[in-house]
Amino acid sequence: MSNGFLDKLKQGATEASKKAQVTIEINKIRSQIQGHEQTIQTSLHEIGKLVYSSFEHDNFAENESEIFSSCRDISSIKKDILMLEYKIKELRDEKECPTCSSICTSETKFCSNCGHSFQVEAPPTPEEEAAIKHCTNCGTQNDAKAKFCGGCGNHFS
Known part of the structure; x- marks a missing residue:
């Protein structure tokens, strides 16, 4: 009788450990996302300075390549953020509805928000x-x- 109790206790401890590991991993990913978002904000600020400088000197060609380069960098960082957000969904065992963007569990066959069928x-x-x-x-x-x-x-x- 105590064997069953100990087995359940071990199983509970194992599940708690797994959930803690997932939480730690999610927090690491969120930290990466925050870093990327700060980089984007800094880049946007710099782009604004370059655009205003170009406006003041009536010479947009002077800073055009640097502005476009920064914009491409921001686009790349945004793609990285999307991939990190996808990793979080995987860790949480979730998926996003392609119709309404609602978050559902991975086992869900239909979206509870719009009724979209996930069945293949x-x-x-x-x-x-x-x-x-x-x-x-x-x-x-x-x-x-x-x-x-x-x-x-x-x-x-």
Whole structure:
């Protein structure tokens, strides 16, 4: 009887340890995201200075390459942030609805906010595949019992 209790206690401790590790990893990723966001803010401030300087001197060509370079850097950093946010979702066992951007658990088959289906269509079974006849002339899928192609009228032999 005490064996079952000890097993449950060990299992609980293991689960708590895993959750703590996930939390630590998520916090590390959040820290990286904050660093990236600070870099973006600094870059935006510098871009603003360059644009205003160009305006004052009526010479936008002078700083154009530096401005575009900074903008490309910001775009790259934003992509990095998206990847880090995706890692957090993976660690939390979550996914984002492509229709409404709501966060759902990875096992969810339908979005609870908009009803989007996360189900992936299964490939046809061998029986279903055998029930389909492909036309060699145009590639149209036809019923296995068809004598003529519905797409081009080709006669099946």
